[in-house]
Amino acid sequence: MAELRGCPFPEDLLYHPDTHLWFAAEGGDLYRVGVTPFGVAIAGEILLFTSKPMGLKLTAGRAFGLLEAGKTVFPVKTPVGAELVVANEALASSAAEMNRDAYAAWLVRLRIAPAEVATLLPWPAAWTGIEAQMDLWRFDDLASFQTPLLGAGAREI
Template structure:
């Protein structure tokens, strides 16, 4: 599994990448896409929506199952990757590149307290 060092992770298998402008980009991990299998539907949050920590704010559905995607930090949605609606399989092709949404955290320090790549790699190795 490719677990890049340039971002943080949560145990519900989302990755969170800090951007230079203070926002964060959120996607699901390679581990998550492999477990779900072929994605066929995504539902993304609208820009401007305020979300609480761990609030379900997106849905990814594979042939096998539907899965909620949770806000890894509290904050406001600033963008979503609408191109995925027509091409959900992009997540299977490269989960680390196919982001779902971007948000501005309420607490700028929140992301730094999430799992780093080493801790997340250990988590999925033990799963």
């Protein structure tokens, strides 16, 4: 397993650095999707996940659900065209498991066409994009990172 600034990144997953999502192939065109430990850290303590309806056809950039962290609600957007197959219903009552183990607490399963999957990155290709996001958020280490106030965390570009 790879590690970057205290965050684990399993090398058998695919990543999308800008959305902080990981994708685990489950066979055929089905992928389990979750938030990386870095994504969880910058969101703050995650409380709930509310999914959009099953069977929903999603275009890239469209939200498949909402994460609630404290008093903030974040849309979770797919970086690829997909169909929402199933959501992890356990996270609707409490998503606290995401704060403990981001890879065990998946959000949804998406059906993704092979051409769309090609835009997701294996760990060696995702590393530089994830590190750039960490720099943007002034994220030096998972153990010492404190979630900034909304809008105050990222550096000016």
